Amino acid sequence: MKRFKDKRKVISLTIVGVAYAMIVLPLIVSNISKQQEIRSRADVATPSATQELTGEVILQSSQSQCTANGNAEIGVSYTNTSSTRSLNVTATDKASGKSVSLGTIAPEESKTGIITVGNNAVSSGQVNFNVTYADNASPAEERTASYSAITCQNMLSSQSSVAADVPATCGNVTTDIVLIIDRSGSMGQADKLVQAKNSAKNFIDVVAAQEESTRVSMVSFSNTSTLSSPLTNDYNSVKSKIDALTASGNTCQECGIAEANKEIASKGRPGVKKVVVMLTDGQANWIVGGTSQVEPSEGEARALAAVKSGFSASKTVFFTIGLGDVAGEGNSKFFSPEYMRQVAELTGGKFYFPAPSELEEVYQEISQLIGKGLLGGFVFSDVNMNGNFDTNEPKLSGWTIQATSSAGTKTATTNATGNYTLPGLCDGSYKLSQQMKPGWTQTSPADPSGYAITISNAGQFNDKHFGNTDKARCSDNVDNDNNGFKDADDSTCHTDGNPKNPASYDPKKDGERGGGNTCADSKDNNGDGLIDGGDPVCHKDSDPKNPASYDPNLPEDTTTIGVTVFLDGIGNRGDNTNPIDFSLSNKNPKHPTISADIQVFNLSNQIVASGAGTITYNTATGNYLGDIPMQSGFISGQYTLKVKADTYLRRQVNGIQNINLGQKNKITPLSLVAGDIDNNNSLNILDYNALLDCYSDISAAANCASAEKRVRTDLNDDDAVNQVDYNLFLREIATQPGQ
Structure with a gap:
C-alpha cells in the first residue's frame, strides 16, 4: 500500500x-x-x-x-x-x-x-x-x-x-496451493513472523471453506528450504507446521521456489490449477547450494529463473507478498518491490506490498482470486508499427483495458510499467479490448475489437498485449503490411480504394493493415487492368465512380458464369425433334471438352459483355458443365444471355439472369442444336455438303482429307461420320438460324 x-x-x-x-x-x-x-x-x-x-x-x-x-x-x-x-x-x-x-x-x-x-x-x-x-x-x-x-x-x-x-458470481475452482513463507532472521523482528503465521492459517481456513477438494502445502526457507507439509486436505496439519516456524538465517528465495516447484511437479493433480503464495520480507541474498551471501541482483535472477521454470512446467501462478516498508529504515525496510512485482506479472498472479498489520486483508483477497480466472498483459507504443512488441519500445501507463462478458464489464488501468491485470474472472467467454485515446491507433492485435477469449478451469492469460501508435500508417514511408506498396501506392490509403487516383489519397488514413481480401491488396488480381477501388467488382453497386460503395472485403475475382448445357445427340439429350428420346445418343463422346462462349445483353438488347471458355462432359448427368470467365465493363444486374458451343447453334437462355461481378454466377440450363459445322450460326447447304464429304457409312469418305473436318462433321462425336450423323442433321435443320 x-x-x-x-x-x-x-x-x-x-x-x-x-x-x-x-x-x-x-x-x-x-x-x-x-x-x-x-x-x-x-x-x-x-x-x-x-x-x-x-x-x-x-x-x-x-x-x-x-x-x-x-x-x-x-x-x-x-x-x-x-x-x-x-x-x-x-x-x-x-x-x-x-x-x-x-x-x-x-x-x-x-x-x-x-x-x-x-x-x-x-x-x-x-x-x-x-x-x-x-x-x-x-x-x-x-x-x-x-x-x-x-x-x-x-x-x-x-x-x-x-x-x-448484477455481475455474475462464481465459486472457486479446485486448486493445489503451496504457501512459501520466509523464516529468515529478519522475519523474527517486529512480530512479522507471528503475523505472517496467523494470516496464513486464516487463509487456509478460508480456502478450505470455499472448496474442500483444494489441497494446501507449506514450504519455508532461510539458507535452505524445507517442505514442512506436502499437498494435503489435512488443513490442521498444515497449520500446525506453520505454528512451528522460527526465524533465523539468510533469505534464499530460490530455495523456497524450487522446493514448491518440486512438490507441484510430483504431487500436483492433472487438470487442477496450481498456485504459489510467497511471502518474504527481504532481499534474496542466498542461492541454492550457497555457502555465503550473494548480491541481491544474483539472488533475484536465480529466483526469477525458478519461477519461470515452474510456470513453464505447470503453469503455476505466483502471488507475491513483500512484507515491509520501502520508505522505512533498518529492520522495517523492504528492498525489492519491482522484482516481486515481476514475479507476479510474469505468471498472471498479483503483487502485494502490505505492512504486517495488513497481512490479514492481503491473504483474504488472495483467497478470493486464486480459484478464478485472470486476464493480463501490457500496452506498448508500437514505434515501428509492425504489430509486435520490440525490446526498444516503451510500455504505456494509464490505458484502460476492459473484459466484457454476458455478466458485464470489468476494467483495469495499466500501471507505471504498462502492465494490467483483470483477476477474479468467472469461467466463460470474454471480449478483451482497450479504450483508445485520441490520436492513437491500435496495431496489435490486428482485430480492432480486441481478443476473444474463453476462460475455463479458472485459466490465466497474461500475454494479452495491446500495441498502439500515434503515427499515421499511411504517411510513415513504411510498407506496414508487407504487400509491396506503401502510403499513396497502397489502396487502403485512399478514400475510394483506388491507388491510381491521387486525389483520393489520405495521409491520415489508418490503412496498410494487410489480411484483407484481394480488393485491398493494391494489385490487379483478375487481370482487367483495374486495381481494388478502381475495379467495379470491388464495389457493392459495381460503380467505381462511387467511393461510398467500395468494399475492401470483397474479392477481386474474375466474374464467371457457370453453364449447364445439353448437346443434341450426346448424353442425356435427344435432338430438336425428339428432345427427351436420348436412347440413341452417344454416351461416351470422343472429345469430352469443347469450346463455348457467352454473350451478355442488357434489357435494351444491347450486348455489354462476352466471354469464352470450355465446357466438359459429365458422365453422371449426361451433359456439359463449365465456368466461363467474363470480360469486364459491365455492372452487376439483370441480363439476357446467349450461349454457343463449337458446331452448335447459339441459343438464348430462358428468363432474365442475375449476374454479380466478381462472383461465380449460375444460370438456367439450356440445350443446343447440332450441325453448325462452319460455325456461322446457321444450318444450311454448306454444312450439308461438308457432312456428305466426310460420310463413310458404306464406302470411304469422298472428300474428307482434313482430320479437323472429319471431327466437325461427326455430329454425335462417336468417332464415325455415318447414318446417325446424317439423320441427326436432317432432324436439326428445322431449327435455324441460331438466336
Missing part, C-alpha cells in the same frame, strides 16, 4: 443517497471494501503529520436505490487518492445523526459503507466525513457531500427481477 507523496495529498469523497432494488446489492456494496487492491508504498519519506489535510474533492454520481424490503439507506464512499499515507474516516448523516466508520483507508484506495436510516424515505441532506491521518490522530478535517431525496417501496412481492443487471 502506497503512502502519500509530499504535496500530493489529494482526498476524494463521494456520498450517494442509495435505496437498493435487490437484497444482494447491499452485500455487493459492503464487500467492495474487501475487494480493494492493496498497492505498494511509494519510495519516499513519510510526510509530517502536522501538514494540513487539504486537497481536491472529486464528486462521483450514483443512482438512488432502495433495499428490497423498501428501506432507505445512505451509501457513502471515500477515496484516498494520496500515494503515501493512510486515513481514518467516519461518516455521519446530519439529519439522523447516525454514522458508519469506514475504518482505515490505504493510499489510493476506496472504502464504502451504509448508513441505515430505518425509514422508507429520506429527504435530501448531507453527510459529514471526519478525516484524520492513520499515523497521527491530528489534525482532523470535516468534509461534506450531499445526497438526493428518495422514496422506497417493498419489492419483495414483485415478480420482476433485475438479477441480469
Whole structure:
C-alpha cells in the first residue's frame, strides 16, 4: 500500500443517497471494501503529520436505490487518492445523526459503507466525513457531500427481477496451493513472523471453506528450504507446521521456489490449477547450494529463473507478498518491490506490498482470486508499427483495458510499467479490448475489437498485449503490411480504394493493415487492368465512380458464369425433334471438352459483355458443365444471355439472369442444336455438303482429307461420320438460324 507523496495529498469523497432494488446489492456494496487492491508504498519519506489535510474533492454520481424490503439507506464512499499515507474516516448523516466508520483507508484506495436510516424515505441532506491521518490522530478535517431525496417501496412481492443487471458470481475452482513463507532472521523482528503465521492459517481456513477438494502445502526457507507439509486436505496439519516456524538465517528465495516447484511437479493433480503464495520480507541474498551471501541482483535472477521454470512446467501462478516498508529504515525496510512485482506479472498472479498489520486483508483477497480466472498483459507504443512488441519500445501507463462478458464489464488501468491485470474472472467467454485515446491507433492485435477469449478451469492469460501508435500508417514511408506498396501506392490509403487516383489519397488514413481480401491488396488480381477501388467488382453497386460503395472485403475475382448445357445427340439429350428420346445418343463422346462462349445483353438488347471458355462432359448427368470467365465493363444486374458451343447453334437462355461481378454466377440450363459445322450460326447447304464429304457409312469418305473436318462433321462425336450423323442433321435443320 502506497503512502502519500509530499504535496500530493489529494482526498476524494463521494456520498450517494442509495435505496437498493435487490437484497444482494447491499452485500455487493459492503464487500467492495474487501475487494480493494492493496498497492505498494511509494519510495519516499513519510510526510509530517502536522501538514494540513487539504486537497481536491472529486464528486462521483450514483443512482438512488432502495433495499428490497423498501428501506432507505445512505451509501457513502471515500477515496484516498494520496500515494503515501493512510486515513481514518467516519461518516455521519446530519439529519439522523447516525454514522458508519469506514475504518482505515490505504493510499489510493476506496472504502464504502451504509448508513441505515430505518425509514422508507429520506429527504435530501448531507453527510459529514471526519478525516484524520492513520499515523497521527491530528489534525482532523470535516468534509461534506450531499445526497438526493428518495422514496422506497417493498419489492419483495414483485415478480420482476433485475438479477441480469448484477455481475455474475462464481465459486472457486479446485486448486493445489503451496504457501512459501520466509523464516529468515529478519522475519523474527517486529512480530512479522507471528503475523505472517496467523494470516496464513486464516487463509487456509478460508480456502478450505470455499472448496474442500483444494489441497494446501507449506514450504519455508532461510539458507535452505524445507517442505514442512506436502499437498494435503489435512488443513490442521498444515497449520500446525506453520505454528512451528522460527526465524533465523539468510533469505534464499530460490530455495523456497524450487522446493514448491518440486512438490507441484510430483504431487500436483492433472487438470487442477496450481498456485504459489510467497511471502518474504527481504532481499534474496542466498542461492541454492550457497555457502555465503550473494548480491541481491544474483539472488533475484536465480529466483526469477525458478519461477519461470515452474510456470513453464505447470503453469503455476505466483502471488507475491513483500512484507515491509520501502520508505522505512533498518529492520522495517523492504528492498525489492519491482522484482516481486515481476514475479507476479510474469505468471498472471498479483503483487502485494502490505505492512504486517495488513497481512490479514492481503491473504483474504488472495483467497478470493486464486480459484478464478485472470486476464493480463501490457500496452506498448508500437514505434515501428509492425504489430509486435520490440525490446526498444516503451510500455504505456494509464490505458484502460476492459473484459466484457454476458455478466458485464470489468476494467483495469495499466500501471507505471504498462502492465494490467483483470483477476477474479468467472469461467466463460470474454471480449478483451482497450479504450483508445485520441490520436492513437491500435496495431496489435490486428482485430480492432480486441481478443476473444474463453476462460475455463479458472485459466490465466497474461500475454494479452495491446500495441498502439500515434503515427499515421499511411504517411510513415513504411510498407506496414508487407504487400509491396506503401502510403499513396497502397489502396487502403485512399478514400475510394483506388491507388491510381491521387486525389483520393489520405495521409491520415489508418490503412496498410494487410489480411484483407484481394480488393485491398493494391494489385490487379483478375487481370482487367483495374486495381481494388478502381475495379467495379470491388464495389457493392459495381460503380467505381462511387467511393461510398467500395468494399475492401470483397474479392477481386474474375466474374464467371457457370453453364449447364445439353448437346443434341450426346448424353442425356435427344435432338430438336425428339428432345427427351436420348436412347440413341452417344454416351461416351470422343472429345469430352469443347469450346463455348457467352454473350451478355442488357434489357435494351444491347450486348455489354462476352466471354469464352470450355465446357466438359459429365458422365453422371449426361451433359456439359463449365465456368466461363467474363470480360469486364459491365455492372452487376439483370441480363439476357446467349450461349454457343463449337458446331452448335447459339441459343438464348430462358428468363432474365442475375449476374454479380466478381462472383461465380449460375444460370438456367439450356440445350443446343447440332450441325453448325462452319460455325456461322446457321444450318444450311454448306454444312450439308461438308457432312456428305466426310460420310463413310458404306464406302470411304469422298472428300474428307482434313482430320479437323472429319471431327466437325461427326455430329454425335462417336468417332464415325455415318447414318446417325446424317439423320441427326436432317432432324436439326428445322431449327435455324441460331438466336
